């Protein structure tokens with residue numbers, strides 16, 4: 001009997017929270033960074049589910065620009081929940097303050113929940129998580145490991161295509177994640193009937209060194225791809241001389257020089273426990289990317 005009353009009370013609370021959220025917040029979901037590696041996957045999935053979505057970036061119908069705060073309020077007007085990806089990276093100086101400022105605008109505009117993309121083992125990103133959560137307590141953090149798609153859509157796609165991936169030397173293992181898994185997690189968070197705060201720490205299923213990851217991509221795709229480990233100093237010098245933007249060089253130096261000290265050398269089971277299926281392996285990722293021709297067509301970017 002006591003159990004029955006407890007369950008009924010929980011159901012009432014849930015219904016109250018649900019009604020409360022639905023009454024106060026619209027069903028419109030904004031996706032900041034709509035053309036990004038995670039953003040476009042999240043937009044596609046939400047649209048396939050028939051959700052009302054507002055893609056947001058510098059070129060969207062309603063523009064959103066991190067460098068132009070006056071665009072934030074119009075972009076978030078009427079939005080109930082928002083997926084927030086900060087560009088170029090949450091670990092950069094000034095990022096926590098900017099996402100905090102955005103959260104304040106979001107809260108004032110009636111946004112009830114932010115789902116924030118974050119990086120593992122990065123104190124600056126954790127500060128950003130904290131600041132956003134202080135403003136909007138219903139924030140859900142998706143704290144991710146390195147993306148597999150960095151090799152197919154991101155920084156190192158052209159290197160894989162050219163057959164030589166030169167990176168700062170490290171023997172630390174990383175649990176690379178497939179962004180199709182990450183996007184499913186984000187969509188799960190954005191579409192919970194009763195939005196809940198919290199943290200999803202997401203990784204792929206295997207710990208791999210960069211050498212092993214690139215070897216797996218080479219074997220699966222049947223391409224000749226060589227991993228060239230470069231001392232960090234030499235990497236930074238070459239990147240600077242090659243015209244890589246200074247903040248990106250600093251970011252890579254920070255990631256390879258500090259964050260990759262073994263602190264992230266463990267996998268989580270978040271994908272499996274939330275989605276009810278195993279996380280995708282780098283072999284599966286490489287097979288799909290290869291089939292799609294991303295390294296063959298000459299359009300890897």
Ligand SMILES: NC(=O)c1ccc[n+]([C@@H]2O[C@H](COP(=O)([O-])OP(=O)(O)OC[C@H]3O[C@@H](n4cnc5c(N)ncnc54)[C@H](OP(=O)(O)O)[C@@H]3O)[C@@H](O)[C@H]2O)c1
Nearest residue numbers: 033035036037038057058065066086087089090119146147
């Ligand atoms: N790469 C990784 O392995 C990794 C791992 C963990 C976490 N993260 C986090 O992932 C985030 C980046 O996400 P992503 O890799 O999906 O992004 P991405 O592929 O680099 O795309 C960046 C997105 O942001 C938009 N953008 C760029 N500059 C902008 C500006 N000034 N104002 C508004 N929008 C802007 C771009 O759209 P337009 O150019 O069309 O405006 C694009 O949609 C970072 O915060 C990083 O901390 C990355």
